[in-house]
Amino acid sequence: MARTVLVTGGNRGIGLAIAQAFAKQGDRVAVTHRGSGAPADLFGVQCDITDSAAVDAAFTAVEAELGPVEVLVANAGITDDTLLMRMSEEQFTRVLDTNLTGAFRVAKRATAKMLRARWGRMIFISSVVGLYGGPGQINYAASKAGLVGVARSITRELGSRNITANVVAPGFVETDMTAVLPDDKKTEYLKAIPAGRFATADEVAGVVTWLAGDSAGYVSGAVIPVDGGLGMGH
Numbered sequence: 001m002a003r004t005v006l007v008t009g010g011n012r013g014i015g016l017a018i019a020q021a022f023a024k025q026g027d028r029v030a031v032t033h034r035g036s037g038a039p040a041d042l043f044g045v046q047c048d049i050t051d052s053a054a055v056d057a058a059f060t061a062v063e064a065e066l067g068p069v070e071v072l073v074a075n076a077g078i079t080d081d082t083l084l085m086r087m088s089e090e091q092f093t094r095v096l097d098t099n100l101t102g103a104f105r106v107a108k109r110a111t112a113k114m115l116r117a118r119w120g121r122m123i124f125i126s127s128v129v130g131l132y133g134g135p136g137q138i139n140y141a142a143s144k145a146g147l148v149g150v151a152r153s154i155t156r157e158l159g160s161r162n163i164t165a166n167v168v169a170p171g172f173v174e175t176d177m178t179a180v181l182p183d184d185k186k187t188e189y190l191k192a193i194p195a196g197r198f199a200t201a202d203e204v205a206g207v208v209t210w211l212a213g214d215s216a217g218y219v220s221g222a223v224i225p226v227d228g229g230l231g232m233g234h
């Protein structure tokens with residue numbers, strides 16, 4: 001059954017791979033972007049997830065074009081790495097405001113329509129770093145760990161209404177976000193990953209589409225690693 005799907009930050013990187021995977025299986029797919037536009041086969045809405053009014057307007061536009069959002073993928077995120085002693089409060093709160101509060105904003109806006117439909121899927125893109133930790137990533141790790149609390153609390157609040165909320169925790173995926181990392185850091189990561197390689201964005205997308213499908217209807221409040229074994233036990 002075709003669903004209406006909204007992927008935040010679905011204009012590039014992992015979000016784009018997720019959006020394209022849904023489109024490929026015949027779903028109606030909308031993506032947010034912050035001015036770059038969206039690929040032609042996807043419905044693009046301009047939205048900065050740090051702005052509640054923009055989130056509301058984006059959902060309204062998607063509802064008008066494709067119908068109520070049935071599958072929400074909260075994927076948009078940023079890093080702003082630096083060691084704790086050097087991290088400004090602004091650097092901390094900006095990352096939290098995007099990665100964690102941004103996810104809260106979209107989840108809240110999606111809820112009424114999912115409740116009415118008595119069906120919904122929320123998928124939060126976290127990171128292995130959320131539970132594993134990462135030097136220089138206090139802000140990022142806190143925001144990504146926070147998504148676990150969000151998904152599990154949504155599961156307890158809305159689980160009886162056929163709404164699931166899950167977390168996908170990717171390891172290292174080659175995108176613009178990781179392109180900025182120095183080579184020695186990449187080599188260091190590679191040594192620690194049992195799979196011996198980085199993930200493709202499609203490997204994350206496959207888990208997200210599975211979570212949104214009917215066969216995953218009894219999976220909720222889960223944290224699903226897609227990290228080649230990097231975070232095992234965390």
Ligand code: NDP
Nearest residue numbers: 009013014034048049075076077127170172173175176177
């Ligand atoms: P990219 O840097 O390639 O893309 C980030 C996306 O988030 C862009 O679409 C960007 O939009 C959007 N975005 C950022 N800030 C905002 C905002 N305030 N409002 C709306 N959209 C925003 O990242 P990735 O594709 O690598 O990462 C996607 C998600 O996966 C992130 O949550 C990231 O933390 C997570 N992740 C990534 C990993 C990796 O190795 N790459 C590993 C684990 C998790 P715009 O184009 O307008 O800037």
